[in-house]
Amino acid sequence: MALSEETDRQALEAFLMADPAVNLYAIGDLDPTCWGDCVWHGLREEGDPDGSGGTALRAVALLYRGLAVPVLQLLADPRDPAAVRAAERLLSLLGEAAVERLPAGAFEAHLNPGMDRILRSAGFRVTSRPHLRMAMGAADLAQFLADPPPVRGCGGEAQRLTPADAEACMDLCRTLERSWFEPQCLDSGVYYGIYGGGGGADGEGGGGGRTLLAMGGTHVASSDYKVAALGNVATRATQRRKGYGRVVTRALCLALAEEGYETVGLNVTTDNVAAIGMYESLRFRVVMNFVECDVDR
Numbered sequence: 330m331a332l333s334e335e336t337d338r339q340a341l342e343a344f345l346m347a348d349p350a351v352n353l354y355a356i357g358d359l360d361p362t363c364w365g366d367c368v369w370h371g372l373r374e375e376g377d378p379d380g381s382g383g384t385a386l387r388a389v390a391l392l393y394r395g396l397a398v399p400v401l402q403l404l405a406d407p408r409d410p411a412a413v414r415a416a417e418r419l420l421s422l423l424g425e426a427a428v429e430r431l432p433a434g435a436f437e438a439h440l441n442p443g444m445d446r447i448l449r450s451a452g453f454r455v456t457s458r459p460h461l462r463m464a465m466g467a468a469d470l471a472q473f474l475a476d477p478p479p480v481r482g483c484g485g486e487a488q489r490l491t492p493a494d495a496e497a498c499m500d501l502c503r504t505l506e507r508s509w510f511e512p513q514c515l516d517s518g519v520y521y522g523i524y525g526g527g528g529g530a531d532g533e534g535g536g537g538g539r540t541l542l543a544m545g546g547t548h549v550a551s552s553d554y555k556v557a558a559l560g561n562v563a564t565r566a567t568q569r570r571k572g573y574g575r576v577v578t579r580a581l582c583l584a585l586a587e588e589g590y591e592t593v594g595l596n597v598t599t600d601n602v603a604a605i606g607m608y609e610s611l612r613f614r615v616v617m618n619f620v621e622c623d624v625d626r
Contacts, residue, residue: 330418331372331375331384332423333372340386341359341389348406349591350464350594351616354402355389355391355402357548358393367394368394370430371389372418388415388419390423391403392436397511398435399432400436401440402439403440407441421447424450433626434626435623437622437623438624439620439622441619442619444620454625455623455624458598458621459598459599459600460598460599461605462595462616462617463594463608463616464592464595465582465593467591470586473583478610480579485524487576487577487579491515495515497522497539499512500541504565508561508563510546523543525542525568543564543576545577546559546560546581550585552589555589555591557592558593558595558596559594559595562574578607594616599618
């Protein structure tokens with residue numbers, strides 16, 4: 330099998346859409362708004378194994394450079410041993426060609442469990458955190474829209490956030506241990522939040538001196554491919570266990586379901602039992618385990 334740089338969007342779409350919940354983030358980045366920040370690598374089987382006249386694509390890695398810290402996405406369906414082996418081989422080849430293929434500085438990687446050892450063997454420093462991928466499919470979202478889960482124990486109301494709310498979002502994110510929010514996320518993503526004491530300035534966002542208590546949005550959202558990945562779901566420490574995260578996530582899912590999205594997923598650390606329970610109560614299901622890695626040379 331051979332390493333290749335992939336530029337054929339249709340070929341990538343055909344490969345990734347075979348399992349949208351596993352490939353959620355990569356599919357979202359096929360969108361024209363993200364394409365220019367993407368570098369795609371593939372593992373192709375030599376010869377003509379499928380009779381197509383070309384070489385079959387067996388694994389795909391996405392290096393997304395649109396954030397301050399680049400992100401490498403390389404996941405395979407854990408129920409398919411051949412797919413996992415192909416992903417491992419692709420990562421090994423990328424590690425061998427790291428100078429040309431991988432960032433010179435720090436980056437993040439999302440990998441199947443155990444694949445972080447490949448990066449360590451290639452000389453990288455790696456810190457790994459176990460995660461779950463959870464998702465809802467088309468049937469789940471249709472049911473969500475027809476019969477939304479109830480709101481529990483929260484007097485706040487989620488409102489759609491706009492670029493005018495960027496500083497309020499940044500203020501909340503500065504209180505967190507980790508955050509992937511950047512102000513431009515509000516330009517292309519779908520975001521909801523809850524302000525203390527009511528809405529934003531004059532009910533139109535922006536905070537107006539009020540405090541943003543909770544927020545959540547989409548890391549990727551592609552109306553073309555009908556997939557969205559939720560992220561930056563956060564509540565101020567002093568306001569937790571009041572149901573704000575549930576209200577924000579519920580509002581997001583309703584908005585995406587109304588817009589016709591067919592796969593909505595998210596990542597959550599395996600030790601965040603409260604968040605996992607909240608997502609399960611909103612009808613998300615576990616798709617797979619993976620590791621989120623901080624990587625440096």
